[in-house]
Amino acid sequence: MSCRRGALIVLEGVDRAGKTTQCQTLVQALQQSGREAEIMRFPDRTTKIGQLISSYLEKKSNLEDHTVHLLFSANRWEMVPLMKQKLEQGINLVVDRYAFSGVAFTSAKPGFSLEWCMNPDVGLPKPDLVMFLQLNPTAAANRGEYGTERYETSAFQRTVSQRFEELMQDSSINWKVIDAARTIEEVHKDIKLLSEDIISLAENQPVGELWK
Numbered sequence: 001m002s003c004r005r006g007a008l009i010v011l012e013g014v015d016r017a018g019k020t021t022q023c024q025t026l027v028q029a030l031q032q033s034g035r036e037a038e039i040m041r042f043p044d045r046t047t048k049i050g051q052l053i054s055s056y057l058e059k060k061s062n063l064e065d066h067t068v069h070l071l072f073s074a075n076r077w078e079m080v081p082l083m084k085q086k087l088e089q090g091i092n093l094v095v096d097r098y099a100f101s102g103v104a105f106t107s108a109k110p111g112f113s114l115e116w117c118m119n120p121d122v123g124l125p126k127p128d129l130v131m132f133l134q135l136n137p138t139a140a141a142n143r144g145e146y147g148t149e150r151y152e153t154s155a156f157q158r159t160v161s162q163r164f165e166e167l168m169q170d171s172s173i174n175w176k177v178i179d180a181a182r183t184i185e186e187v188h189k190d191i192k193l194l195s196e197d198i199i200s201l202a203e204n205q206p207v208g209e210l211w212k
């Protein structure tokens with residue numbers, strides 16, 4: 001008997017929207033309800049490519065803007081065999097940032113079109129569901145100061161938010177916008193419901209290809 005595949009569920013959102021918190025809470029909830037679920041995050045700073053990215057984000061090294069964009073994409077592609085294997089084994093993958101962050105962050109830099117930024121990620125496993133955690137800048141500020149990593153300034157983050165808005169116009173992606181200004185538990189309830197629905201829907205369908 002062939003195994004039902006796992007769903008590919010992505011959380012995206014602005015800085016401090018609660019992506020990591022919600023990914024962890026969702027994986028725990030799915031596991032507690034008897035489903036197989038694992039978390040993945042991008043950038044995955046544990047690989048050689050991820051270490052180059054981490055050093056760049058921590059401002060310990062400088063990389064040319066096109067180069068670092070391609071490294072972020074390569075960091076996703078290097079995980080694709082593992083992602084496909086896990087999905088085929090029936091494991092639901094809950095992913096903290098994906099190609100949408102890649103496009104939103106690079107296209108917030110001068111001279112980068114959305115189209116150029118999307119190209120290297122065309123053909124990645126397509127998420128069955130992308131939940132965008134929406135939080136206004138005032139509410140985000142109440143969750144603490146920006147960190148010290150590259151990109152963590154309010155002006156840059158505002159442009160990133162605009163790029164996410166543009167990406168969310170794409171009806172080929174199953175976007176759901178989540179009001180992330182509520183309590184962790186309230187946000188989790190919505191995320192869990194949407195995830196359970198998509199897990200049932202996705203299990204009999206093949207994994208799609210992103211932006212193809």
Ligand code: Z5A
Pocket residue numbers: 013014015016017018019020021022042043057072073097098099101102103105106143150151152180181182183184185187
């Ligand atoms: N990047 C890129 O340029 N290209 C790419 O292709 C990719 C990424 C994939 C990686 O950051 C950076 O790389 C990122 C994008 C860029 N740059 N920025 N900015 P990262 O993934 O390592 O870290 P992060 O994504 O910046 O984390 P974050 O956005 O700051 O946080 P978050 O995951 O959304 O939130 P959190 O850690 O779960 O929560 C933040 C705080 O809020 C924490 O104290 C929580 O306890 C609190 N919290 C969470 N939820 C709530 C609620 N509901 N109420 C109150 N407080 C809450």
